[in-house]
Amino acid sequence: MNGRAAALGDAATVALRSNTVAFTTDSFVVRPLRFPGGSIGDLAVNGTVNDLAVSGARPVALVCSLILEAGLDVAVLRAELEAMRAAAERAGILFVGGDTKVVDHGEADDLYITTAGIGDPLGMELGPQYVRAGDRVIVSGPVGDHGITILLARGDLDLRAELESDSRSVWPFVEALTGALGSRVRWMRDPTRGGVATSLSELARDARLGVVIEEARVPVRDVVRGACEILGIDPLHVANEGQFLAVVAAEACDAALAAIRAVPGGAGAAAIGEIRDAHPGIVQCRTPYGSSRIVDMLVGDPLPRIC
Amino acid sequence: MNGRAAALGDAATVALRSNTVAFTTDSFVVRPLRFPGGSIGDLAVNGTVNDLAVSGARPVALVCSLILEAGLDVAVLRAELEAMRAAAERAGILFVGGDTKVVDHGEADDLYITTAGIGDPLGMELGPQYVRAGDRVIVSGPVGDHGITILLARGDLDLRAELESDSRSVWPFVEALTGALGSRVRWMRDPTRGGVATSLSELARDARLGVVIEEARVPVRDVVRGACEILGIDPLHVANEGQFLAVVAAEACDAALAAIRAVPGGAGAAAIGEIRDAHPGIVQCRTPYGSSRIVDMLVGDPLPRIC
Numbered sequence: 001m002n003g004r005a006a007a008l009g010d011a012a013t014v015a016l017r018s019n020t021v022a023f024t025t026d027s028f029v030v031r032p033l034r035f036p037g038g039s040i041g042d043l044a045v046n047g048t049v050n051d052l053a054v055s056g057a058r059p060v061a062l063v064c065s066l067i068l069e070a071g072l073d074v075a076v077l078r079a080e081l082e083a084m085r086a087a088a089e090r091a092g093i094l095f096v097g098g099d100t101k102v103v104d105h106g107e108a109d110d111l112y113i114t115t116a117g118i119g120d121p122l123g124m125e126l127g128p129q130y131v132r133a134g135d136r137v138i139v140s141g142p143v144g145d146h147g148i149t150i151l152l153a154r155g156d157l158d159l160r161a162e163l164e165s166d167s168r169s170v171w172p173f174v175e176a177l178t179g180a181l182g183s184r185v186r187w188m189r190d191p192t193r194g195g196v197a198t199s200l201s202e203l204a205r206d207a208r209l210g211v212v213i214e215e216a217r218v219p220v221r222d223v224v225r226g227a228c229e230i231l232g233i234d235p236l237h238v239a240n241e242g243q244f245l246a247v248v249a250a251e252a253c254d255a256a257l258a259a260i261r262a263v264p265g266g267a268g269a270a271a272i273g274e275i276r277d278a279h280p281g282i283v284q285c286r287t288p289y290g291s292s293r294i295v296d297m298l299v300g301d302p303l304p305r306i307c
Numbered sequence: 308m309n310g311r312a313a314a315l316g317d318a319a320t321v322a323l324r325s326n327t328v329a330f331t332t333d334s335f336v337v338r339p340l341r342f343p344g345g346s347i348g349d350l351a352v353n354g355t356v357n358d359l360a361v362s363g364a365r366p367v368a369l370v371c372s373l374i375l376e377a378g379l380d381v382a383v384l385r386a387e388l389e390a391m392r393a394a395a396e397r398a399g400i401l402f403v404g405g406d407t408k409v410v411d412h413g414e415a416d417d418l419y420i421t422t423a424g425i426g427d428p429l430g431m432e433l434g435p436q437y438v439r440a441g442d443r444v445i446v447s448g449p450v451g452d453h454g455i456t457i458l459l460a461r462g463d464l465d466l467r468a469e470l471e472s473d474s475r476s477v478w479p480f481v482e483a484l485t486g487a488l489g490s491r492v493r494w495m496r497d498p499t500r501g502g503v504a505t506s507l508s509e510l511a512r513d514a515r516l517g518v519v520i521e522e523a524r525v526p527v528r529d530v531v532r533g534a535c536e537i538l539g540i541d542p543l544h545v546a547n548e549g550q551f552l553a554v555v556a557a558e559a560c561d562a563a564l565a566a567i568r569a570v571p572g573g574a575g576a577a578a579i580g581e582i583r584d585a586h587p588g589i590v591q592c593r594t595p596y597g598s599s600r601i602v603d604m605l606v607g608d609p610l611p612r613i614c
Binding site: 010011012013014015016017018019020021022023024025026027028029050051052054055057061063064065066067096097098099100101102103104106107108109112114116117118119121189190304305 | 318323324325327406407409413419425611
């Protein structure tokens with residue numbers, strides 16, 4: 001458990017390691033509320049924890065705010081509160097406050113959860129401005145599991161498969177990676193809505209550099225690949241809730257993979273590409289057949305309420 | 308403007324005055340979105356600012372998360388973003404991050420806003436455990452304006468009146484009060500949902516002391532009193548969004564009122580009662596006729612979606 005928290009009437013006070021704090025928020029409206037490998041409560045914790053982690057901050061404390069639709073089954077609410085408690089415990093983060101609002105039937109869809117989180121910044125220089133040509137792109141594990149799990153759970157696709165959301169805290173991996181590499185980690189991001197493609201496109205745009213990824217090196221489970229083929233979507237556009245992308249110095253790439261793989265659940269980490277001077281702002285994907293395609297940001301939202 | 312903020316990918320970093328931070332959150336689902344004296348965006352800022360202020364913390368930074376119903380008029384969204392910007396500027400607080408989710412028509416009611424805020428604790432010892440018999444109870448101004456304004460704006464009551472929500476940051480008053488009194492301020496609370504009655508009932512319960520208030524001293528506008536009589540509710544149960552309650556040492560009561568009244572908008576501050584050893588856990592209200600009634604917590608929610 002990080003941080004110390006003291007309850008006050010209207011706000012909690014939390015002890016930090018320094019006088020700088022990382023601060024973030026996300027709302028969660030995923031449908032269905034429960035799906036293989038997770039639930040909305042679980043996502044609401046991990047999503048905010050992961051935003052702190054990939055910003056280079058140790059997650060310390062969370063607050064949550066619930067919007068409930070009148071008539072919501074109390075057992076459903078209890079299950080999600082328990083999911084939040086368990087996820088926070090796993091992530092080593094404290095809940096220090098919250099709020100609840102109830103709206104009429106038809107003014108929400110069962111339950112929406114908003115979390116905000118604070119963390120202790122590690123003091124690293126992370127961001128597109130620190131990325132250089134020659135740096136390597138790493139992903140922490142298989143991509144697309146969360147988005148395809150949600151799609152299958154909705155029953156929109158006449159397909160049964162053994163697949164679970166990847167919902168988890170990425171902090172243990174980030175801690176191992178940043179501990180091993182220090183300033184040789186240049187940039188991190190959790191590829192949620194819009195997937196790996198959108199995160200890397202934003203990186204290419206903001207760093208004014210090119211990104212080249214090798215399609216064959218991107219870890220994608222067969223069932224995810226198959227579902228994507230049926231749907232005509234690219235696994236690189238599918239949401240993840242327990243993976244992160246990192247750009248690291250070329251000479252530190254093996255050490256980076258070793259650090260992530262040494263953490264339980266990190267065996268699937270892979271180096272998937274490289275930063276280039278050529279084609280600034282563009283993400284290219286090299287196919288196993290030797291051709292290249294341009295990977296765009298996700299436009300529109302083909303998979304609404306995925307998180 | 309307090310604090311310095313640097314944008315990162317997924318979280319902001321904010322500089323604080325010390326290594327302790329106050330942290331709070333609230334969701335806002337008020338209906339209608341706009342009403343005399345304020346709007347949902349305005350409330351979403353002031354509500355979180357006030358939770359920090361009455362906890363004895365200088366508000367520093369906010370994050371917000373929007374849940375939008377598909378089909379929401381873009382002009383409505385723009386107006387609320389502008390209301391949030393303006394309220395934050397007035398309150399001297401920075402927005403450092405946010406999130407947006409869109410749900411289908413019928414899965415929200417136009418727009419819900421969740422804010423979370425962090426602040427620099429003043430380091431005061433505030434809370435029911437610091438309250439003593441003989442201490443005085445102060446309110447910063449007229450009570451019930453917000454709740455009755457919302458009720459009138461909904462048109463549920465066939466009554467027209469010149470009344471505005473009291474939505475505002477209470478930080479300037481809190482700053483003046485705590486600056487003037489120091490540790491002679493024992494407890495503060497903003498009486499939102501459930502009103503003054505609920506806040507004081509919680510205080511009586513948690514402090515294990517009695518609270519006696521003089522009905523004639525509680526500032527209530529005529530129009531609010533009239534609406535409450537028609538509705539059969541107690542103004543002490545009606546929500547406020549720009550007032551706060553404070554318990555102060557008896558000998559500091561005049562100085563407390565002077566400090567609040569010296570701040571623009573604070574002229575209506577009043578001493579409304581006293582803390583007693585007798586009847587621990589009970590709030591009594593003495594009427595102008597010499598009788599006493601017990602003031603209970605608000606049970607149920609007679610005015611839903613008031614904030």
